[in-house]
Amino acid sequence: xxxxxxxxxxxxxxxxxxxxxxxxxxxxxxxxxxxxxxxxxxxxxxxxxxxxxxxxxxxxxxxxxxxxxxxxxxxxxxxxxxxxxxxxxxxxxxxxxxxxxxxxxxxxxxxxxxxxxxxxxxxxxxxxxxxxxxxxxxxxxxxxxxxxxxxxxxxxxxxxxxxxxxxxxxxxxxxxxxxxxxxxxxxxxxxxxxxxxxxxxxxxxxxxxxxxxxxxxxxxxxxxxxxxxxxxxxxxxxxxxxxxxxxxxxxxxxxxxxxxxxxxxxxxxxxxxxxxxxxxxxxxxxxxxxxxxxxxxxxxxxxxxxxxxxxxxxxxxxxxxxxxxxxxxxxxxxxxxxxxxxxxxxxxxxxxxxxxxxxxxxxxxxxxxxxxxxxxxxxxxxxxxxxxxxxxxxxxxxxxxxxxx
Amino acid sequence: xxxxxxxxxxxxxxxxxxxxxxxxxxxxxxxxxxxxxxxxxxxxxxxxxxxxxxxxxxxxxxxxxxxxxxxxxxxxxxxxxxxxxxxxxxxxxxxxxxxxxxxxxxxxxxxxxxxxxxxxxxxxxxxxxxxxxxxxxxxxxxxxxxxxxxxxxxxxxxxxxxxxxxxxxxxxxxxxxxxxxxxxxxxxxxxxxxxxxxxxxxxxxxxxxxxxxxxxxxxxxxxxxxxxxxxxxxxxxxxxxxxxxxxxxxxxxxxxxxxxxxxxxxxxxxxxxxxxxxxxxxxxxxxxxxxxxxxxxxxxxxxxxxxxxxxxxxxxxxxxxxxxxxxxxxxxxxxxxxxxxxxxxxxxxxxxxxxxxxxxxxxxxxxxxxxxxxxxxxxxxxxxxxxxxxxxxxxxxxxxxxxxxxxxxxxxxxxxxxxxxxxxxxxxxx
Numbered sequence: 001x002x003x004x005x006x007x008x009x010x011x012x013x014x015x016x017x018x019x020x021x022x023x024x025x026x027x028x029x030x031x032x033x034x035x036x037x038x039x040x041x042x043x044x045x046x047x048x049x050x051x052x053x054x055x056x057x058x059x060x061x062x063x064x065x066x067x068x069x070x071x072x073x074x075x076x077x078x079x080x081x082x083x084x085x086x087x088x089x090x091x092x093x094x095x096x097x098x099x100x101x102x103x104x105x106x107x108x109x110x111x112x113x114x115x116x117x118x119x120x121x122x123x124x125x126x127x128x129x130x131x132x133x134x135x136x137x138x139x140x141x142x143x144x145x146x147x148x149x150x151x152x153x154x155x156x157x158x159x160x161x162x163x164x165x166x167x168x169x170x171x172x173x174x175x176x177x178x179x180x181x182x183x184x185x186x187x188x189x190x191x192x193x194x195x196x197x198x199x200x201x202x203x204x205x206x207x208x209x210x211x212x213x214x215x216x217x218x219x220x221x222x223x224x225x226x227x228x229x230x231x232x233x234x235x236x237x238x239x240x241x242x243x244x245x246x247x248x249x250x251x252x253x254x255x256x257x258x259x260x261x262x263x264x265x266x267x268x269x270x271x272x273x274x275x276x277x278x279x280x281x282x283x284x285x286x287x288x289x290x291x292x293x294x295x296x297x298x299x300x301x302x303x304x305x306x307x308x309x310x311x312x313x314x315x316x317x318x319x320x321x322x323x324x325x326x327x328x329x330x331x332x333x334x335x336x337x338x339x340x341x342x343x344x345x346x347x348x349x350x351x352x353x354x355x356x357x358x359x360x361x362x363x364x365x366x367x368x369x370x371x372x373x374x375x376x377x378x379x380x381x382x383x384x385x386x387x388x389x390x391x392x393x394x395x396x397x398x399x400x401x402x403x404x405x
Numbered sequence: 406x407x408x409x410x411x412x413x414x415x416x417x418x419x420x421x422x423x424x425x426x427x428x429x430x431x432x433x434x435x436x437x438x439x440x441x442x443x444x445x446x447x448x449x450x451x452x453x454x455x456x457x458x459x460x461x462x463x464x465x466x467x468x469x470x471x472x473x474x475x476x477x478x479x480x481x482x483x484x485x486x487x488x489x490x491x492x493x494x495x496x497x498x499x500x501x502x503x504x505x506x507x508x509x510x511x512x513x514x515x516x517x518x519x520x521x522x523x524x525x526x527x528x529x530x531x532x533x534x535x536x537x538x539x540x541x542x543x544x545x546x547x548x549x550x551x552x553x554x555x556x557x558x559x560x561x562x563x564x565x566x567x568x569x570x571x572x573x574x575x576x577x578x579x580x581x582x583x584x585x586x587x588x589x590x591x592x593x594x595x596x597x598x599x600x601x602x603x604x605x606x607x608x609x610x611x612x613x614x615x616x617x618x619x620x621x622x623x624x625x626x627x628x629x630x631x632x633x634x635x636x637x638x639x640x641x642x643x644x645x646x647x648x649x650x651x652x653x654x655x656x657x658x659x660x661x662x663x664x665x666x667x668x669x670x671x672x673x674x675x676x677x678x679x680x681x682x683x684x685x686x687x688x689x690x691x692x693x694x695x696x697x698x699x700x701x702x703x704x705x706x707x708x709x710x711x712x713x714x715x716x717x718x719x720x721x722x723x724x725x726x727x728x729x730x731x732x733x734x735x736x737x738x739x740x741x742x743x744x745x746x747x748x749x750x751x752x753x754x755x756x757x758x759x760x761x762x763x764x765x766x767x768x769x770x771x772x773x774x775x776x777x778x779x780x781x782x783x784x785x786x787x788x789x790x791x792x793x794x795x796x797x798x799x800x801x802x803x804x805x806x807x808x809x810x811x812x813x814x815x816x817x818x819x820x821x822x823x824x825x826x827x828x829x830x831x832x833x834x835x
Contacts, residue, residue, distance in 0.1 A: 010588075010591065058591065059591045059594065184408075188411055188412075188415065191415055192414075192415045195415060195416075195419060218547055218550050218551045219551065221547040222507075222508060222545070222547040222548050222551050225545060225547060225548075226507065226508075228680075228684055228688075229683075229684070
């Protein structure tokens with residue numbers, strides 16, 4: 001059986017243009033159903049299973065087994081906690097359920113640094129599933145999840161368009177969408193927008209992202225490695241080309257996921273909103289990888305602020321928010337992986353948010369007469385953009401090879 | 406709006422777009438490149454020529470122009486008046502087809518050669534091996550990826566034989582370069598483990614190849630550099646009408662003298678100002694630890710040699726020198742350098758590759774080097790003479806005796822003292 005699965009072809013999500021041909025063909029009956037006001041749940045489960053199977057078979061079959069074990073584990077935790085929460089609401093049990101839910105990803109992220117190889121528990125998309133599962137536990141604590149069954153929870157976790165790289169949805173929102181079938185007009189609007197997103201995604205990922213990822217970035221990477229100067233124009237080239245590659249590749253991917261969700265009658269949240277237009281770093285995080293940064297904002301930043309306020313840990317409000325920013329971003333750095341460059345990336349972004357807050361306060365108090373016009377806006381965008389690009393250079397890991405290998 | 410109209414406004418453009426794509430890819434677009442494109446490609450050194458196939462395959466099988474492949478690396482870009490492409494245009498009845506830029510060491514060259522096997526069969530070629538390739542790491546992954554593409558990888562995978570130690574070696578190196586993700590690497594993993602690709606795998610490879618070949622035929626001709634107009638054509642008329650080796654050599658030396666008069670190293674003035682002078686003090690003694698004697702590059706060279714054996718290509722190998730004054734300044738251990746040259750030559754000669762032009766001792770000759778490690782002017786005159794002699798006269802059939810012991814890490818890491826080379830021969834080679 002395992003040998004047979006290992007020998008099957010593997011299709012990672014949205015990897016090639018041909019993939020879309022198969023995928024759209026498979027969801028066509030779903031679309032026809034929705035057009036006539038029916039949601040074919042069983043058919044959807046079947047094709048979801050097939051496409052997820054194709055992501056995790058072949059050489060990735062071990063990941064497939066980890067995925068199954070992981071989903072069973074999370075379902076037990078969420079259902080168990082939901083059952084408990086109907087009667088009681090002790091903080092300790094909530095923390096225990098959250099800790100158990102986070103445990104697999106902690107092991108997965110620690111393994112490479114501790115034992116030198118990837119954990120067997122790892123599979124593509126584990127971090128995104130963790131966000132969904134932990135988010136559900138938290139929503140349950142807040143009493144926002146009224147009814148949940150293993151079936152609806154698994155359907156939410158394994159929603160095929162977004163399984164490996166998000167956007168990160170919330171259980172309550174998803175389930176509301178799922179329960180109601182959009183009327184014909186709204187569904188056609190969804191499809192229309194979906195097609196636009198799909199083609200914008202093609203342009204982003206397969207055209208612009210391709211040139212940055214396969215041509216410009218390798219060109220500068222090679223040139224920078226060969227350049228005798230430590231700081232060179234080529235390194236700057238690496239920085240910008242990687243930054244653009246990262247954006248167009250990931251934004252393209254997210255557009256695909258949102259488009260396919262729309263075709264399936266589910267309004268998955270958008271992940272990017274023209275991030276390079278941001279005038280400051282806070283705005284940037286409202287436009288970049290939105291579903292992730294909002295998850296962190298709601299479940300790390302806000303929770304910490306509430307807790308610290310309640311327990312009166314801080315006298316100074318600004319010290320509180322600065323600590324919360326640092327905690328939030330450094331944790332996000334750790335989530336990316338335990339390497340010096342991810343952690344530094346998070347640390348610098350945390351610092352930038354602190355400095356940004358300080359600057360806004362300073363401007364409000366001391367620089368009341370500072371003009372606000374197109375020029376100052378341009379300067380703000382320029383600084384934010386270049387700062388972000390610089391942090392992406394750190395994020396890329398290129399400096400690790402460049403400086404130490 | 407009526408429902409039908411609504412549906413058409415959503416799906417109509419999509420359907421039209423799909424139809425247009427199908428039309429584009431099935432139109433009888435001429436897959437032939439013009440002679441002008443071939444000419445341009447032969448000196449363009451563009452990555453598309455290197456990693457794709459249609460242009461080079463067509464050029465090398467062209468009966469009107471006698472293209473001879475010149476494999477090398479960054480020295481091929483030194484397009485002065487005495488560059489083999491200019492010299493051939495003026496004096497010889499062949500045209501070099503250049504394959505190489507910075508970083509195209511033996512492994513990228515292997516994939517390049519592999520994707521034109523049929524065109525190389527029973528032909529002649531020139532292969533310039535730089536000892537600087539043979540670093541501890543060998544070819545760097547970014548450089549490899551820049552000159553490598555899915556088309557070349559799948560072309561190799563289509564016929565890769567898991568029973569051949571050469572193909573298993575290439576598979577391992579490919580994974581080391583590309584990382585273990587992706588279709589190509591997952592197939593390469595099977596080959597590396599000695600497994601055959603399944604029928605389905607092969608069908609996928611064929612399907613992908615079919616698309617990539619079509620794409621290559623339509624688009625590759627548009628992405629060539631202008632080296633031909635900029636560096637080759639204007640230089641041809643500046644050479645004397647009649648070929649005279651001694652006169653050309655003297656002229657090359659005189660040109661070099663003028664072009665290198667702002668420094669004591671014999672380095673091109675422009676190169677010196679831009680690349681050497683700004684960091685002159687920090688480079689002093691900086692190459693003391695350089696070592697070219699142990700490198701995965703030796704194994705990579707072996708798969709190239711095996712490829713030449715399979716295609717029965719008669720090859721002239723050129724080992725270019727390094728600028729001796731410069732190496733003295735940077736403190737490179739010249740005895741290490743000569744030992745690495747010995748090791749390369751040993752690997753060639755033991756297997757019957759007997760046409761070797763060893764210029765490694767010419768690095769102090771005036772006008773021979775254009776900069777620190779690249780041959781130019783008088784050096785090119787000498788290379789051109791040997792290449793012409795090799796290409797324009799009839800050569801005996803090669804008799805290659807290939808030996809996979811040269812793929813081993815024992816060989817890759819062997820310190821090539823004469824005694825060690827002798828011992829390797831008696832222990833492993835029969």
